[in-house]
Amino acid sequence: ILTLQDQGKLSVDDALCDWIQPCPPAWAPVRLHHLLTHQSGIPDLMAQANWGMTRTTYRTKDQLVEAAARYGLQFQPGTKIRYDNVGFNLLASVVERASGMPFETYIQQTLFDPLGMADTGSDADGQAQGLAMGYANYPSGLAPQPLANVSIVYGAGALYSTLDDLLIWTSALHHGQLMKAESYADMIASHNPPDTPNERGRPPRAWGYGLYTNRLGERVAPAFSDREIYHTGSWAGFRNIITYQPEADVTVIVLSNNYHMREQVFLISQQAMAEALGHPFPTGMKAAD
Structure with missing residues (x-):
């Protein structure tokens, strides 16, 4: 668009x-x-x-x-x-x-x-070959x-x-x-209206055009507060996240072919981001407020 x-x-x-x-x-x-x-x-x-x-x-x-x-x-x-x-x-x-x-x-x-x-395209018609099998x-x-x-x-x-x-x-x-x-x-600006829901007890993410901005590292422990531009995704048998830290120009991509790996995929992404940014290595998720 x-x-x-x-x-x-x-x-x-x-x-x-x-x-x-x-x-x-x-x-x-x-x-x-x-x-x-x-x-x-x-x-x-x-x-x-x-x-x-x-x-x-x-x-x-x-x-x-x-x-x-x-x-x-x-x-x-x-x-x-x-x-x-x-x-x-x-x-x-x-x-x-x-x-x-x-x-x-x-x-x-x-x-x-x-x-x-070369390895990216649409599979809306279900005809793509060589795709990974998803699991649950x-x-x-x-x-x-x-x-x-x-x-x-x-x-x-x-x-x-x-x-x-x-x-x-x-x-x-x-x-x-x-x-x-x-x-x-x-695209990356916050377009939030006043009635924007909180994120599991935390302040809301900024809703841009087809992606979000938030301080995802605040959800892990030990926490860090760098902003990230990101989007998650899931479908039958799959779970993923792509997140980008603009000041350090760091990209983290985590793909999983197990639908029920939501928390694990998120934690791995923040462990990788923390390590790339020089922060202490997160060992788990932080409880919601």
């Missing part, structure tokens, strides 16, 4: 209904900015009754937009934050209309290929999770990659290769 804004093809202040047709009247006040910051009020489809079954069923982009359009707004756009994958599916449809290219083609030809990310912990033991249907998050995930490629991506993202300086500043 920000790359297309830099090209003059759209603006984050555009109304969603300028790009999505037919557009429900309830969505009239929604701007692309609201989608980028999870403030649109459009409910996440996966939180709706009976939607869980769709995790196993392929859906086209148009079907997902039509499904989202059945619901009104949960709150006035810009007044609250509620994490919402459907907003990024809608943004992917905006990218298609603004660029004139399928979303998967646009990100491949405009972003991944020029950066030399059950009372009976560790169980493989068949590769999940990711078509329902085609704009919010549905990608495969490697540590090496993700390091290329993070470097390009934070060193001016993907967007103008002013767009980058908007």
